[in-house]
Amino acid sequence: MSQSSGSASLPASLCSSSWFQSLPADLQHWLQQHARLRVLPAGQRLFARGDTADGLYGLAEGLVRISGSDASGQEAIAAVLAPPQWFGEIALFDAASRTHDAWTDSTVTLVHVPQAPLLALLAAQPQYWRDLGRLLSQKVRASFIAMEDLMLLPPGPRLARRLLQMSNSYGALQGSTLRELPLSQTRLAAMLALSRQTVNQQLQALSAAGLLRLRRGVVEIVDLPGLQKMAHQHQELSGSTPGNK
Amino acid sequence: MSQSSGSASLPASLCSSSWFQSLPADLQHWLQQHARLRVLPAGQRLFARGDTADGLYGLAEGLVRISGSDASGQEAIAAVLAPPQWFGEIALFDAASRTHDAWTDSTVTLVHVPQAPLLALLAAQPQYWRDLGRLLSQKVRASFIAMEDLMLLPPGPRLARRLLQMSNSYGALQGSTLRELPLSQTRLAAMLALSRQTVNQQLQALSAAGLLRLRRGVVEIVDLPGLQKMAHQHQELSGSTPGNK
DNA sequence: TTTGCAGTGTCAGCCAGCCGACATAGCACG
């Protein structure tokens, strides 16, 4: 849908991102002209922790997993990005290396804006630094929220909040929330610092309460307001004794 | 010590921060002239989560605690800042509200650069946005590291790594590491998402191994290389069975 | 000096979430 308007090497979905929408028209056009379209199969590594930065990415279709691993191979998933999302901007500012690995979790359509011309543009038009900074500040805020959830919330609310957050960001394309989250329980566990079994148990509980429907590789949100209520209360919904008040 | 060099409303310690050093001379001078010196007693709140941002801060002396609390009053300490550290820059980019509370943990000397003139400068000299962005990117990287430690490391190494990280950043003034970290065990617990008892137990273990010395409100690092070794290995030092390999 | 308070050391008990194990089910590919 939605035929291109103008020169357009940018997929329409990427232009609809709130960050892209907030950019001055000049910068939007420049990005459109310098973005190189790439389509990748699942399981490819876009970049790895420690790589020198090679520019900015925009995810138009598919899922990209941003994660880090310790020496023993344990994976900590920082985020699973869904369209429309721009990423890879951190190293623009400090010219240091990538903080995470980035893997395609499905067939992925994305654009790549190479580092050199982008830095050249920023040298000529330094006011655009602020726009990149806005993108960066979104990441900081999201990271702070995730960190606090991790430190303070028990598994149940932690899971519920994460599902809601993903539902919002994944639905940004349609301007609404996305009900069907394409996530295996193993992935969810690695995002929440929980075991797969605990995630399953919590999902089952939410499902039994009629808030979710579970399918293979998919968590479908049935009762969004109900899920929000679960996210706010700090006690679990445990099998028995509901009247612990 | 260290008499002022130039116009100098900025304490010398703040000028020695690596971020400040990296700034172009023009921006350094501007900050010196627009920074307003403030001295505050312990226990004051600089700003609170949700406040509209009022500018940039620079910590010259004392400790500032950056934290958030959930509804039940549980506190998650994101960081305890020591001189020389600049902070409060996130909201410059997106004009949104504060992400955390900021409290003085001791008598504090700091400078405040009000939002309005700073934004005016940045409008006139937009290349400075990148410099603010570099400060921001430092925070993102630190936050990512803290998050991964939280997700993957057991209590012992988590504690060891945090002590080392603080030792480095607290010693930035002298360009070396600071051996005596002024932290209560309760504060450490709130930074690491552990209970006070567990922190005490781990500290005792490290102390028994001759790596630390514990005093009231102070953790003194005795054997820095040894502590680094503890931080890297993923198994604990448990009381008994040392030869588990 | 006395009093009070905050930080520390330590113990017992408990239980949430971990791990290992296994059965089952859906999907891809021959």
Add this chain to the structure above:
DNA sequence: CGTGCTATGTCGGCTGGCTGACACTGCAAA
């Protein structure tokens, strides 16, 4: 249709870290 892989559901046992409790100890203010 089989074969194999991956995701899911579920159980039992274990244990690490939490809670709660209490004694002790410096330090600071009265």
